[in-house]
Amino acid sequence: DTGVSQNPRHKITKRGQNVTFRCDPISEHNRLYWYRQTLGQGPEFLTYFQNEAQLEKSRLLSDRFSAERPKGSFSTLEIQRTEQGDSAMYLCASSLSTGKPYNSPLHFGNGTRLTVT
Amino acid sequence: AQRVTQPEKLLSVFKGAPVELKCNYSYSGSPELFWYVQYSRQRLQLLLRHISRESIKGFTADLNKGETSFHLKKPFAQEEDSAMYYCAGRGFGNEKLTFGTGTRLTIIP
DSSP: OOSOEEEOSEEEEOTTOOEEEEEEOOTTOOEEEEEEEOTTSOOEEEEEEETTEEEEEOTTSOTTEEEEOTTSSOEEEEESSOOGGGOEEEEEEEEOOOSSSSOOOOEEOOOEEEEEO | OOEEEOOOSEEEEETTSOEEEOOEEEOSSOOEEEEEEEOTTSOOEEEEETTTOOOBTTBEEOOBTTTTBOOEEESSOOGGGOEEEEEEEEOTTOOOOEEOOOEEEEEEO
């Protein structure tokens, strides 16, 4: 499968613990996105990278959240001091910036489901 | 504010009947609109985008700028169409894709 890969698929953690998720985008894609999805809602934008540069962050991304894409390939999303409200599906997506008026659509991974107890 | 609205959380349609999933948007300028679908236990995947003007799995969607709508239609529903459907949009040249809350479509055999 050459699609977007996310690990782990599920994560259960206790409140106050730190967690880290990994996303491997489609290899030729230079843009990488993180979204969060809670029950009954559509995915909500968190942040995106072009290569290794983080170009936009949502106000949903509190100080406890940090995302990196150090070599412009895979990305990690870390949540520090987790809270029960962080329980959600965290989705990663990638796309190719073509420089044309319309960029390629987003391709999503299967997501990491986080449960904070 | 940029917004995508899907007024129906649930929609049930008999097999063979026409399907219409509603989507309205609020964007300035020339937005780009998409429909994504999520089948049971599968990842979110692109169904179609307005600039492609193509039909995928029998589904079509036309951007109506006057009504600011991008409704998804299929003339004859099939059981395999049962899934969660999300309308999404982004401003021209903008990378942030905004999703609606989704519509769960159930096809009744």
